[in-house]
Amino acid sequence: xxxxxxxxxxxxxxxxxxxxxxxxxxxxxxxxxxxxxxxxxxxxxxxxxxxxxxxxxxxxxxxxxxxxxxxxxxxxxxxxxxxxxxxxxxxxxxxxxxxxxxxxxxxxxxxxxxxxxxxxxxxxxxxxxxxxxxxxxxxxxxxxxxxxxxxxxxxxxxxxxxxxxxxxxxxxxxxxxxxxxxxxxxxxxxxxxxxxxxxxxxxxxxxxxxxxxxxxxxxxxxxxxxxxxxxxxxxxxxxxxxxxxxxxxxxxxxxxxxxxxxxxxxxxxxxxxxxxxxxxxxxxxxxxxx
Numbered sequence: 205x206x207x208x209x210x211x212x213x214x215x216x217x218x219x220x221x222x223x224x225x226x227x228x229x230x231x232x233x234x235x236x237x238x239x240x241x242x243x244x245x246x247x248x249x250x251x252x253x254x255x256x257x258x259x260x261x262x263x264x265x266x267x268x269x270x271x272x273x274x275x276x277x278x279x280x281x282x283x284x285x286x287x288x289x290x291x292x293x294x295x296x297x298x299x300x301x302x303x304x305x306x307x308x309x310x311x312x313x314x315x316x317x318x319x320x321x322x323x324x325x326x327x328x329x330x331x332x333x334x335x336x337x338x339x340x341x342x343x344x345x346x347x348x349x350x351x352x353x354x355x356x357x358x359x360x361x362x363x364x365x366x367x368x369x370x371x372x373x374x375x376x377x378x379x380x381x382x383x384x385x386x387x388x389x390x391x392x393x394x395x396x397x398x399x400x401x402x403x404x405x406x407x408x409x410x411x412x413x414x415x416x417x418x419x420x421x422x423x424x425x426x427x428x429x430x431x432x433x434x435x436x437x438x439x440x441x442x443x444x445x446x447x448x449x450x451x452x453x454x455x456x457x458x459x460x461x462x463x464x465x466x467x468x469x470x471x472x473x474x475x476x477x478x479x480x481x482x483x484x485x486x487x488x489x490x491x492x493x494x
Contacts, residue, residue, distance in 0.1 A: 209236055209485050216481035218446075218466040223387035224489035227395055227451070227459045234489040235388070241335055242465045243382035245440030246307045247390065247447050248338050253300055253414065254397055255319055255327040257407040260297075265318065267297035273310055279343040280358055284308025297410070304438060305417040313341040331402060333393060336385040345382070345442075352376055365443040366471045376443065377467065387463035390449040394461035398451055412436060415450065422476070423448040424462065427483030428490075444468045446475065448482050452490055460493055462486045 213220035213236075223238035259265040272293040273285050283306040285292050285299075294302070299315050302308040316324070321338060328336050340348070346358040352373040355361040364370055375381045396402050397411055415436035423446070425435040437450025449463040464482045468475055 206234065206236060209234070209488050212481055212485050212488065213466065216466075216477050217469045218478050218481060220481070220485060221387050221465040222463065222485055222489060223391045224460055224462045224486065224493060225391045225395060226493045227398055227461060230395060232493050233391075234492050236485075238388040238391075238463075239335070239386050241379040241384050241386055242447075242467075243377055243379050243442070243445060244336075244385045244390075244465070245383075245442035245445045245447060246309075246312075246342075247385065247438055247440035247449055247465075248383040249303050249307065249312050250390070250415075250438040250449060251328055251331075251333070251336060251338065251385075251393060252312065252316055252319065252324065253304055253411055254331065254393065254402060255324045256296070256300055256315055257403050257411050258327055259319060259323070261404045261407050265296060267300075268295050270295050271299065271314055271318075273314055278310040279313040279341065280346070281307075281309030281342065285310040301414050301417060304414045306419055307439060307441075309342040313343050316341045331393060331396065333385070333389045336389045336393075338383045339381075340383065348381070349373075349376065362443075366473060368470050368472065372444075372471075377445065387449075387465055390463040391461040394449065394451055394463075398459065398461065412451075420448075422479045423482040424450050424452070424464065424486050425483065426480050427485075427487035428452055440465075444471045446478055446482065448486075452486065454490075454494075458494070460490045462489060 222236040224234040226232045260267050274291045284302045286309050299311040302311040349361040353361045353364040424437045432455040434453040440447035447465045453459040468478045
């Protein structure tokens with residue numbers, strides 16, 4: 205079956221990394237180079253969510269605290285608060301929901317500023333994530349891309365990255381230069397979150413419900429196209445990187461943590477076959493574990 209998953213990646217023209225684990229039998233896993241450190245793009249918003257929830261549990265943050273995000277300073281992006289023309293005031297917990305539901309860059313950077321990079325790093329270590337680090341948020345990532353492409357604004361830098369007739373700028377897809385993780389670290393985080401090891405019951409329920417609100421159905425969920433199957437996930441997209449991690453719960457209640465990371469041969473924004481391959485690979489892995 206591992207060979208079939210590898211063939212699925214090859215047929216779609218992607219390099220793929222995968223880890224899947226049964227939540228009630230963690231010794232049962234599917235592993236496709238699952239300990240490889242990969243730039244995680246917006247998947248970083250998942251460990252940020254769990255870190256935020258832990259700080260709420262510890263009384264360091266009030267989830268009802270309100271922040272105002274001004275269009276002149278907030279992070280650009282294609283969804284959420286990033287699109288708004290006027291100042292937007294939201295609670296921290298609503299920022300977390302927008303960050304996860306629509307991968308809102310502005311909400312994520314605002315929440316990361318509140319949590320802090322150093323504090324988040326401490327939390328990730330305490331969660332047992334030995335190969336996961338969040339180096340910076342999206343705004344700083346765009347600044348780094350501008351530097352590497354020689355462009356003076358984010359849109360121009362992203363256009364360079366999406367141009368298949370140009371050589372990819374040095375270092376863009378190197379884990380050492382980015383927020384990064386491994387598929388096995390992400391399934392460990394998901395398993396510990398789902399089994400209640402990391403957070404209080406209230407914050408565990410909040411994190412799970414928030415992940416279930418993600419609107420994107422073209423990757424992980426595409427492999428499980430049935431209303432009776434629940435998928436709670438977080439996507440990540442940056443140039444040729446296309447990922448999703450999440451928990452798949454079958455009608456009988458058995459659940460599986462799955463992390464699929466890919467690097468495509470091209471950088472086009474729309475790559476439906478590559479996206480669907482994430483769902484197919486996840487489906488094959490879950491079927492193997494059942």
